[in-house]
Amino acid sequence: MNNLKIKKSLIPCLNLAVIILAGASFSSTCFANDITHSVRSDTEQAGSTENYLELGIMYAEGSGPSFSDEGNWDGTLLIINGSYNWNGLFVENYSESGNGIVFGYNALNNDNWSLDLTVTTEWWQKNFDNNGRYPGINNQYYSEPLTVGGRLTGYLGNNAVQFSVNQDATGDHNGTTISALIGRSWQVRNWNFHGIVGVEYASAKLNDYYVGVSEARVASPRFDFIEGGASAYEAGDSVSFSTEFGVTYPLTQDWVFRATGRVVTIADEITDSPYYVIKDSVATSFRTSLTYVF
């Protein structure tokens, strides 16, 4: 068992070492390659929404409430970040945040404010897996509801505020989330730091869909670990607070390094569910990535 644990922890470290080594060895040739690049066009409007695509690899580790007796996790995965905008319609993906592909329409856009109407089928599980609220939810057990939402983003100097509403549109659980965040970015030489604090409300229907336990389910062997057996549980609505601090550094004109730490509070309304073996009220995570920008 111990051997297995050592093997598990070494693999991601080895992967990370390989990537860092590969990145370091390639950096000199890539730098030379940059010289052959023309400097990117200076004709784009400064505040315009950007079309971009980047491919990379990320190592992440963290801890938090868990459905098993292991509260720590880690892993290495491929990431695809990007957005493409066409006549107000857009598709975007930002793997570091954990949400899936988002399709949308930009209904309002000026120098300071942008309102997007969004549709996605990958919101809930990826989102909640990412912030540690419902760890280890397996896609085989739940369908991915179609989610519609709105996102209002304001840029006030180096600060950004964002308000989001998301609603299950297919009736799987009719859950709703409402969130607000304020972020700030600042530059120290070529290092770009950012900090974000935010709060999110999740409706009882949503929480109950994922962590509620019905009278019929309570007899499942799944809950044999609970002495005396589990009780049925109906989850209530919840409020979570979150903060993130990160740094982004352009290694070359094509390669970007990122490191981000995040802390999210997990409400008792969620972790009181019998599903949770580890009922921590805080989930922490650290992510570092290396991406190639096309």
Place this chain on the structure above:
Amino acid sequence: MTLIQQDKKTRVEINLITRLAIPIFLLIVCWFIPVSAKAETTKSNSSQLVQLKVTPKPCVALRKGQKCYLEVTFSWQHPQVSNYCLVNITTNKTMRCWKQQAKGEFSFDFQSRQSNNFALRIQESTTDIAQATIPVAWVYKSSKRAKSTWRLF
């Protein structure tokens, strides 16, 4: 199969995906690596004996419009001893002058939002003997952090 068992199965699958992901990623990365690196960073005039080099370059900022920072070193040489000056043509500022020298070196902390051109000149002259450029490049052409990256939940 319990959820815990399923979780272990998922972890095994993730490890397999991880093992596949690394070589695929490196393969894609290699595709974009140039076959041969272009090492020449010097711009000089027609005479190969007059040389003005600046290393390293370019200066890369993350976003368009950001100030770019880079510690650079200029080195120059000329077949004749004379009074020479290194001039930033973009800002029309004399960086440094040398008296009765045939070569020199100068390091400084480059900070700019745009590419800068430099020239070696005879003191009090406006004729460029050799030129060099520090290009300012950026990764993202938008000056704003993408909306999708302002996410917590």
